[in-house]
Amino acid sequence: MSTPIINIFTYGLPYKLANQIYKEFQDRLKEVHFLIENSIRFKSLVDYKETVELLLALSIFHKRVVSNLDGALKFYGTVNKYSQADTISMGSYDLTVEEKNKILGLLINYRELIKKFGISEVDFDYNETKDFLSIVNQLKKTDDYAETKQNKNSKGREDKEDDLPF
Structure with a gap:
């Protein structure tokens, strides 16, 4: 049995944040399954439930974690621009230039x-x-179109996998 994707995304996060993400994921996942099963508009996603689940988990992680990290970088940049401070203290946490660079790299x-x-x-x-399902539906249509176009153009060529950025 494999580990649910939401557990992988929330591993190592503070309990309060991980719990918030997990609950939002569970609530939205129930709604996703209901909409896919009962709405003509989303019937085309019935065979892609696992992919929809992965994208849902990623989107919630993005909203709750990635966007906040991005906000921290912007905040650091603004403070640094006006004060030339290398370190920003927030309570007991110090956001240093090294931490900022790690977040930026991530x-x-x-x-x-x-x-x-x-x-x-x-x-x-x-x-x-x-709205999320509409976006996934559009991604699927775009991917289907690209796949059809690639199949017509490649005729026997093997696809080369690009290197990941890390």
Whole structure:
């Protein structure tokens, strides 16, 4: 039995944040299954439930973790611009230039990875679960079109896997 993807995304996160992400995921996943089973608009996703689940977990992780890391970088940049401070103290935590650079490297790798799979950060900009499914439906249509086009163009050529950015 494999580990649920949401557990992989939340591993190592503080309990309060991990629990919030897990609960949101479970609530939205129930809604996803209901909409796919009962809505004509999303019937085309019935065979892709596992992929939808992965994208849902990724989108929630993006909203709750990645966007906050991005915000921390922007905050650091603004403070540094006006004060030339190397370290920003927030309670007992010190955000140093080294920490900032680690976060920046992580975000660069993350963005390269999602770009490699044709996912844009805009795809994670939704409020309602039905909006998320509409985005997934559009990604599927785009992928189906690209696959059809590639099959017509390649005729016997093997695809070469690009290197991951890390």
